[in-house]
Amino acid sequence: MSDTSDSPIIQFDKVNKWYGQFHALRDIDLSVARGERIVVCGPSGSGKSTLIRCVNWLEEHQEGRLIVDGVELSDDPKAIETVRRTVGMVFQQFNLFPHLSVLENLTLAPTWVGRLPLNEARERAMAQLERVRIADQANKYPLQLSGGQQQRVAIARALCLTPKIMLLDEPTSALDPEMIKEVLDVMIELAGQGITMLCVTHEMGFARSIADRIVFMDQGQIVEQNAPGEFFANPANERTREFLSKILNH
C-alpha cells in the first residue's frame, strides 16, 4: 500500500483485453499521477470506454497488471471492493436510479457501502448537491430533471463516496447543446480541486483548458499522449493529425 505522492495512482502495465475473439485493448501502458487530469480521445470503437471501465473492474482485463491506488486488480472480490470505493464513475447515460429521489440516489452508497448514519449521509449529499448547484431539486425524482441536471446529480452521487479518482465516460455526449456548458462548468470546478480525473470526451476546448495530458487511442492502442499544447500544436502521429482535423473543423 504505497500512499506516497510520487507513486502513480493508476498504473497500466502491458494490459490486454479481449471481447471473445476481439482484441479490444492492446499492450496498454499508462501511468497516472496523483491529482493528474487526463483526457482520453480517439475515434469511435477505439477502446476508450473499455480502457476507463477496466479501472473499476466493470470490464476485466485478461493479461498484464493494473494497479489502482496500491491495489492490484484481480477477480478477488476484496480488491474490487477496495478499488470501487476509491473510484467514482460518471456515465454518458447518467444511470441515475429512477425509483429513488435525487437525495436517495446520493445517500444510497454512503449508507449501504460506507455504513454512514443516514443523517450524516444526508448532510454530505446536500453539500455535494450545493457544489453542483442543484440542492433545490433534492426531493425530485431523476426523470423530473433535465439532462444537464441529471448529469450534475450523477457527478454529485459519485463524489459522495469521496473518491480519489473520477472516471468520466463522455459525460456531455448525451446532452442537448444548451446543457453541455452547465456540466462542463461543474467538471472544470472539480478539476480545480486536485482529484485525479480520467475523462473520455470530445470537448476539445475543455481538454485544452483543464487536461494535464491528452491520451489518443486508436484500434485498442494508445497512439500518443502529450500535454494539450503540444498535442494540438504538433501531433506526432499521422493518425492523430487525421483525427484532429476531423474533430476540430467539421
Place this chain on the structure above:
Amino acid sequence: MSATFIVIPARAAPVRMLGARAWIRTHLFPDWKNGVATVLIAALVAWYLPQLLDWALFNAVFSNDNAACRAVAHDAARPGACWGVITEKYRVILFGRFPHADHWRPLLASLLLVLMLVASCRPRCWRRWLAPAWIAAFAAFFLLMRGGVAGLTYVETARWGGLPLTLLLATLGIAAAFPIAVLAALGRLSPLPAVRAACIGYIELVRGVPLISVLFMASFMFPLFLPPGMTPDVLLRVLAGITLFAAAYLAEVVRGGLQAIPVGQIEAAKSLGLGYWQTQRRIALPQALRHVVPAIMNSFISTFKDTSLVTVVSLYELTGALGLALRGDTDWRPFYFEAYLFIAVIYWTGCYAMSSYSHWVERRLAVSNQTAGNAQ
C-alpha cells in the same frame, strides 16, 4: 422593433363538450356502428334481465324448505332459484368437517386472515412490524384451528375445511412462494453455472407438470421416501406442493422484470461499490417488481383459485366442502348449481379485490414515477 406579446385570456369549454347528452353521444353513439351495438346490447339486457330477476329473486325460495325448492325447480312456467340450499348447508360449505359446535373457531380464524390481508394492502401498514404481525397471525390461526390448548378441543388438520383452509392455502402459499420465486429468478440469471442449472432445472421441472400431479406426489409419494412415523402432516405437504408450484411460475415473471432493467443501472450500482445482494435488493428488484405488478397479481389470482384442486387429496377447502355438503344428501343434491354460484361469488370477490388492488398499485407507482412533464 419587437412585436408585443398579447396574452389570450382563457375561455370556458364549448357546451357540446359538457353535460349528460354530450356524455351519451361520445360514449354510446359516437358513430353508427357503435350506435347499433348500443341498441342491440340494450335490447338483450331488456329481454333477459326480467327473466333473470324472476329466477333469482321473485320466484326464488330462500328458506331451507326442501319441498318448496323442488316445486319451483320443476315449475316450467315460472322457474325459480333454490337459495334454500345455502341456508341449509352454508355452515358445512364454509367450514367443512370442522366440529359443528366449534364453528366460531374457523370463523374467527378466517376473519383474522381477511383482516390481515386488508391491513397489509394499506401503505400505512408497510412497516417493519408487518412480517412479525403475519407470523403472529398464522400462529393464532393454527392455535384456533388446531386447539389442544386453553380448553379448546383438539381438531386434526384432516378435519379442517372450507373457507379458512382456502384462505390459509392461498395466503401461506403465496407468502412462501414469493421469496422462493425471487431467489429462483436471481439464480436463473446468476453467473454461476451450477446455481443457474439448479434453478432452471427446478423451474422447468415444476412448470412441466400439472398441479394435480404435484399434489398427488406431495400427498402420496413423498411419504414413501420417509421412514414411517416421520411423515409430515398432509396439510404441510400439500402446502409445500402449492408453494413450489406457484413459485416456479412467479419466478419466470420476476425474471422477466429483472431482464427489463438496463445494464447501466447495474453498472452504476457496481461503480458505487454495492455488492451483489445490495444491488439486487436496492436497485434491481424494486424496479423489476414495479414492471411486473399485473403479471404478479395474475400469478396470485391463479394460486388462489388453484387451491380448489387440493380436494383430490382429500382436503376439503371451499370447493371440496361443497361436494361434502351435497354429494351424500339426496334431498339437496339437485341444487348444486345454486350452491356453486354461492362459492363462485366468494372466489370472485377475492379475485376482484386482488385485481382492483393491482390496478391501484399500478396507478400509485405511475404517480411516484412521474416523468419530466410533471417537473416542479
